[in-house]
Amino acid sequence: MDEYRELNRAFWDERAPAHAASRDYGLNEFVAEPEHLSHVVRFDLPLLGDVAGLRGVHLQCHIGTDTISLARLGARMTGLDFSPTSLEHARQLAAATRGDVDFVESDVYGAVDALGSEQFDLVYTGIGALIWLPDIRRWADVVAALLRPGGRLFVREGHPMLFTLADPRDDGLLVVEHPYFERDEGSVWDEGGTYVETEVVFSSNRTVEWNHGLGEVVSAVLAAGLEVTGLVEHDSVAWDAMPGMMQRPPGNADEWRLVDRPWRLPHTYTLQAVKRQA
Numbered sequence: 001m002d003e004y005r006e007l008n009r010a011f012w013d014e015r016a017p018a019h020a021a022s023r024d025y026g027l028n029e030f031v032a033e034p035e036h037l038s039h040v041v042r043f044d045l046p047l048l049g050d051v052a053g054l055r056g057v058h059l060q061c062h063i064g065t066d067t068i069s070l071a072r073l074g075a076r077m078t079g080l081d082f083s084p085t086s087l088e089h090a091r092q093l094a095a096a097t098r099g100d101v102d103f104v105e106s107d108v109y110g111a112v113d114a115l116g117s118e119q120f121d122l123v124y125t126g127i128g129a130l131i132w133l134p135d136i137r138r139w140a141d142v143v144a145a146l147l148r149p150g151g152r153l154f155v156r157e158g159h160p161m162l163f164t165l166a167d168p169r170d171d172g173l174l175v176v177e178h179p180y181f182e183r184d185e186g187s188v189w190d191e192g193g194t195y196v197e198t199e200v201v202f203s204s205n206r207t208v209e210w211n212h213g214l215g216e217v218v219s220a221v222l223a224a225g226l227e228v229t230g231l232v233e234h235d236s237v238a239w240d241a242m243p244g245m246m247q248r249p250p251g252n253a254d255e256w257r258l259v260d261r262p263w264r265l266p267h268t269y270t271l272q273a274v275k276r277q278a
């Protein structure tokens, strides 16, 4: 296994139990309320539309909360992730909620083989997924191979501009510090902690990550033979991406937004594309 995969997988395997136990992922609510949806999927609904009856795959599904939410909306879902510990929690949640969802362990780049070359109506992914992949064109080729002609890609992702920013500063300035464009070597991070509230102290903290510029993502999707049907930039993000500088937007307890002039920064984007009919 490439070194980056080993590092990143250990990072996610270690964090999955803390995420499953956290209030932020709300697993208890999934068990208690059969209609409960993840806040990520709730946000997506207006752009996602009706998914009932679709055959869908969720790439980088983590502990399955979004995958199960899509299944609750009537899609027949498979979740795919390379972290066995994440998938253990996803399967437990599916069992506890009687969700009819499959989970498959695989690297994204091996998804076509792992899924038996099945073709899907919907490929869904995002919210901290693409930064773990070194080559966005290769990802787009996988997406295209997974879609049936006429099938749709739906991705809401952290905006590449957000990922360029230096850690929050006392003077409140937003400082562009990290790469915007994809770079072969990736960025090496060594950071404890995670994006949910937890007391757990982690030891697998070294990761390798890659930003992908918005134009690179769109160009990769086009080059893979998909037609872009929507690109919307949002002024909010699904996690507290700049602690101390963000707050929940009024009337929306699910999202985070810069306190000071949030219109300066695209926080996330939703990209939709359809595989051209042959």
Ligand SMILES: C[S@@+](CC[C@H](N)C(=O)[O-])C[C@H]1O[C@@H](n2cnc3c(N)ncnc32)[C@H](O)[C@@H]1O
Pocket: 008, 009, 012, 013, 060, 061, 062, 063, 064, 065, 066, 080, 081, 082, 083, 086, 106, 107, 108, 109, 126, 127, 128, 129, 132, 133
């Ligand atoms: C931030 S989570 C995104 C999932 C989802 N948005 C969520 O919050 O539950 C990132 C996921 O990507 C997975 N991942 C990272 N690199 C991967 C790869 N190369 N192949 C498959 N999964 C990968 C990790 O195991 C993790 O579960």
